[in-house]
Amino acid sequence: MKVGNRLKNINEENNFFYLTLALIALLISGALAEVVGSGAIERVLQVTIVITFIVCFASLRFDKNWSRLLKTLALFWVAVIIFKLIFERREMDIAMLALTFCFFFGTFKSTAKQVLFHGEVNTNKVIGSVALFLLLGLMWAIVYLVVIEYSPGAFTGMEAISWGENFSNAAYFSFVTLTTLGYGDISPVTPLAQVVVYLEAIVGVFYMAIVVSSLVSANLQHREQQNG
Template sequence: MAGKITAENNFYYMTLALIVLLVSASLDMVLEIKWLDALFQVLTILTFVVCLVSLRFDKAWYRFLMTLAVIWAVLALMKAVFDVQQTDIAMMLLMFTFFFGTFKSIARQILFTGTIDNNKVVGSLALFLLLGLMWALLYLLILEFSPTSFTGMEHKAWGENFSNAAYFSFVTLTTLGYGDISPVSPFAQVVVYLEAIAGVFYMAIVVASLVGASQSNQSSVSTSQEENDG
């Protein structure tokens, strides 16, 4: 993997950035050091930047995602300087929209398109991480409007609760269902089982895409060999 982000390695960088974001959120909760919260905010912005640079090859979404990232950074600065708590919901909505746009751009580039390579395989992992992150933000938004919607997850500032929401999201997405966090309200229950369905459906889509791309590669190789033999 070269030091410069290109169309041949962009999903490596994006996946790494998403993993660092998830790890930093968990460290913020475990260590409970004040400056770690600021570090989490910085890493979130860096994740946006990496996603933007990685997706600059998709011109249709690049400007839209850039606008969302700039607005999010401004809101984060307002909260840090002026302590405006009302910005939390707006920030989460912007993050969700940003991750959704990123997901859609990546899916358009790797699923059922062209030949398969290592970069696209890693891109499928980035898609899975983005799915979990989007649902985590949905759970945090639900807590903002209905603090008793989940057992085992208290209503806190979204940055403090992000790791819990992400944990529950990925446990649901993989259909593990440990039971330490559970939905209580009917709306939360619907969102949770929709994520479980999406997780199973996503795996089927990825497998079908990889198999289809592999068969396409084999057909192309066979055709080339026949032409050379002819």
């Protein structure tokens, strides 16, 4: 009951606060899941993704198009989980990763529409820009996991194990690349992996400039409209 009331309290003035918290919780759970043991890692991640899914739906329900897409993704998600439990086929892992990417991408698109280039810049929008950054890193983490599924030796420092067990490593490498830190403990080996990595690094470099300029532009436009 308390959780339901909390979700009802999400509105257009605080929605990105809850969205960002949900994404941070997903990242933390990915790291903590490894402590539970390999047999339970994917289940822990699936539960956390479902919780994130619910919070994202409540946070972005003001975008009607995304709400409809989210409901469609939920149906496919349940179908894939059921098929995986019955058949245990590798293709189900790929389908799960594809749906997860679509979820992150759709959430990114809906958030960007509400945060960038229009309206007054407030605390909620600033937090929304943080959510956008987290979503970028998560999307690329999913791409790395798909690359590993098809090319197990694509990265040094990441073993060809189940996507659930590799999620934390992929997310770590993704954010290290996105922020252009480049520690070197995980490195791309194959040409495809190298292309994906440097594309993320390019996006990371330009992200801050684009977000700052869009927020400044939106704020100036809002002031001009207020002043007539």
